Amino acid sequence: MIPELGNFSLILALAMAIIQTLFPITGAANGNLAWMSLARPAAWLQFLFVTLSFIILIYLFLTNDFSVSYVAQNSNSLLPAIYRFSAVWGAHEGSLLLWVFILSLWTVAVSFYSKRLPLYFLARVIGVMGSVSVGFLLFMLFTSNPFDRLLPTPADGSDLNPLLQDPGLIIHPPMLYMGYVGFSVAFGFAIAALLGGNLDTNWARWSRPWTLLAWLFLTLGIALGSWWAYYELGWGGWWFWDPVENASFMPWLIGTALIHSFAATEKRDVFKNWTILLAICVFALSLLGTFLVRSGVLTSVHAFATDPERGIFILVLLGFFVGGSLLLYALRAPTTTRSGQFKLCSRETFLLFNSVLLLVAMLTVLLGTLYPLIAETIGVGKLSVGAPYFNAVFIPIMMPIIIMIGIGAIVRWRQDDAVRVWKQLRILFVGSICIGTALGILFFDDHLFRTSVGIVAALWVLTTSCSALLARIKQHQHKLLALRMIPRGFYGMTIAHIGFAVTIIGITITSQHSVDIHQRMAPGDSIEFADYSFQLEALRPVSGPNFQATEAVVKVMKNGIYITKLRSQKRIYSVRNMPMTEAGIHSNLVRDIYISLGEPLENNAWSIRLYHKPFVRWIWLGAIFMAIGGLLAATDRRYRFNIQHQKTVSLPRSSGSPVSANIK
Amino acid sequence: MIRYLLPLGLFIGLIILFVFGLQNDPRRVPSPLIGKPAPIFNLPTLESADVKLRLDDLKGKVSLINVWASWCAACRIEHPLLIDAANKNALNLYGLNYKDKREDARRWLHQLGDPYIKSAFDQSGKTGIDYGVYGVPETFVLDDAGIIRYKHIGPLSKQDMDDIILPLIKQLEATAS
DSSP states (O other): OHHHHHHHHHHHHHHHHHHHHHHHHHHHHHTOHHHHHTHHHHHHHHHHHHHHHHHHHHHHHHTTOTTBHHHHHHOOTTSOHHHHHHGGGSSHHHHHHHHHHHHHHHHHHHHHHTTTSOHHHHHHHHHHHHHHHHHHHHHHHHHOOTTOBOSSOOSSOOOOOGGGOSTHHHHHHHHHHHHHHHHHHHHHHHHHHHHHTOOSHHHHHHHHHHHHHHHHHHHHHHHHHHHHHHHHSSSOOSOOOOHHHHHHHHHHHHHHHHHHHHHHHHHHOOOHHHHHHHHHHHHHHHHHHHHHHHHOSSOOTTOOSOOHHHHHHHHHHHIIIIIHHHHHHHHHGGGOOOOOOOOSSSHHHHHHHHHHHHHHHHHHHHHHHHHHHHHHHTTSOSOOOOHHHHHHHHHHHHHHHHHHHHHHHHSOSSOOOHHHHHHHHHHHHHHHHHHHHHHHHHHOSSOHHHHHHHHHHHHHHHHHHHHHHHHHHHHSSSHHHHHHHSOHHHHHHHHHHHHHHHHHHHHHHHHHHOEEEEEEEOTTOEEEETTEEEEEEEEEEEEOSSEEEEEEEEEEEETTEEEEEEEEEEEEETTTTEEEEEOEEEEOSSEEEEEEEEEEOSTTOEEEEEEEEETHHHHHHHHHHHHHHHHHHHTOHHHHHHHHHOOOOOOOTTOOSOGGGGOO | OHHHHHHHHHHHHHHHHHHHHHHSOTTOOOOTTTTSBOOOOEEEBSSOSSSEEEHHHHTTSOEEEEEEOTTOHHHHHHHHHHHHHHHHHOOOEEEEEESOOHHHHHHHHHHHOOOOSOEEEESSOHHHHHTTOOSSSEEEEEOTTSBEEEEEESOOOHHHIIIIIHHHHHHHHHHHO
16 A cells, blocks of 8 residues: 555656646746746645655565565565665666655755746756656656565565665665756756856856756765765776766766856856856766666666666656757757857966867767677677776876966966966976975875875965965955955865865876785685785684675784774675675775785685775865865855845736836 | 766766676576586486496587575575476486585485486585586586587576576487487
8 A cells, every 4th residue: 555655656656746746837838927936835835745655665675575576576584674764776677766855855955945946947946846746656657666575475575785784774775866867957057057058157147156056966976876886896996987886976077167268158258158058068977977877878887777678768858858858959049148248368268278179078978888789780799808907098198187277277368367376376386396396206106106196286286276376365454354355165176276286196106006915815824915915814604684705804014013904794695595794894095905805715714805005085075175165156155145135036917018127 | 968967877877787787697607617528527326326427428408407406595496497398398417516525415316306316426526616616506408419509507597497407408419310
């Protein structure tokens, strides 16, 4: 009975989403105030019903209702309660419900925090977001209903994929989806601006904080995913250029380009079409990500549920939304007025260069991700493009981006004096090169060139960001007051760029200087490795709620001083008979020691892998900085005041004239 | 105008690629074993550790090897199909019981029916590795000389059986005799 209630609630949500789409958009086109006013309540009701469905699915998991096919496939009575909860989004159907739930959450947030937006504009934004919801609800109801019953009811479920039984996976998908789906807000604003023909700076100002929020969630989501892969897959890798990782990385690249392009559009009234295009593109990539992950066109370690029929459905959705909006773009963009002149030596130029480069970076990732598909379609055979391609192509594109981040932070809007910029930058430029190279030579023995280049790049970003901040402070007479006068957005930018520098350091040093060793060890054996001594103290059987494991306890010493005891387990999850490795990790700011248990050998010995990974934490630390920067920028008082002081453009009730005539 | 239509054009190209991509079967990973002699095995059977099943026992007739296990949920899905096909077509169907426990596997056959002439008991999974098994169930078609002619990954559907496996067996039997 309860699953049927969930199903019914989904159908009601669909009905609400249809109302939320049709009435506000038509209302905005005809100037019908009553129809436009339906946007908010329809969005709230849709949210209510989706939430109800979501809660019901959680309830079904928690109460082990194996008469529901999705629960039976992804849970088990022995599964700990917290994983029964996160199993809700452990596979396809539930992920979709999470997708729709988060979409309706964003819609409700927009309807609350954009009260001062002109009604015709808000109606369109909510209408567009509603249409996305309609698409996904139809998709769910027709091809992947999480409430479908299974007859006969199995005695027990076939358990959650053991890979997903991990604390990281409880929050990773919701974070990632908050990011993915959050870009639908930017998309909604862009389409609303195109529909209304009002491609002014306003839409950029309104949608910028939303886009920043989505971007920061995506940043955190990707970082969490990378961290999860690092400790859960048991091979110490933190990024695999796997199609599913790429699917989340591509919207991140374009989202990054978008938040920068927004800055130029909002402040300087330039790149209006380009920003619109990026907003469409970032949402298209979010949909594409869903398509790639869920359709099975690409084989991937992450492709948990694949089904060609679903693929076609997502493809139709993708075609409708992206094709439709690009057509709308082609029709409306030529009418955009050109304004906001700028000279070659200006911040606008560097922002434009960087967003083009980010687009190129995204395209190379897209090409690498889709190449297997292209190769198969033209008949070259099944193959996959590995990390060597991505590293060879991606890093050279990042270099000019990094150089321009530094210049862009210093150079002024509209017009600047190249000589002045050079004077400010030259010391930082030469300083970064000298200090970076010196640090590389001082601390590292091999891979000197690559290491130094990485450190120089990071120093360059770091010093230019700080220098830009100092220059701002210098402009003011009162230095302490200046700290308060500088807008939060500027602090946000500085912190995010510093975070980027931190990530560069992490990536460079980890990828150049990680070492590992594969060793046969029996209890009592010890080994010297990377200045540490490792002694296998014991091997013992351990049993968990739904697995049996062998645990290795390894004592780690350095120069005779006790450091830590690491435990690594080889687990066999009983229901799926699937082996999993739990790595033992000891970390501090400058290095991780990582142990993973391999295979059993004869005479009570095991093969054990030891890793020494310097600076690996910095990769994720940088991401946290970036997210904090994003949060500061999104909460800049400019947006808060704007929202509060924005005069509502009310429509005269008797008006039969087109709504766009009422735009200020 | 053309300039503004460019993004749409690129996107349509991408969609066309995906439409073609969807028609490819992600499961159809070419096996390097096809056309090669099947790896030799000599394993105890499921009934008894003393009775052996060897690759040579399969030679001389076109035969099928179905890799299965009692812990494998998808095997349960294809099982009725195997029973049905074995009854109707007098297949030389052998099982390779993969990484399983003897009692569990026997109980499974007892409950669901046994379509196999014999099942080899590959407890360590070593033979499975020789055969490149990476997803249970898998089904191999061997000709009379013991050459692997076809490999199917995942549960067989009725369509797979009627359109691919059975015609292939007929064809191989015709060339053998």
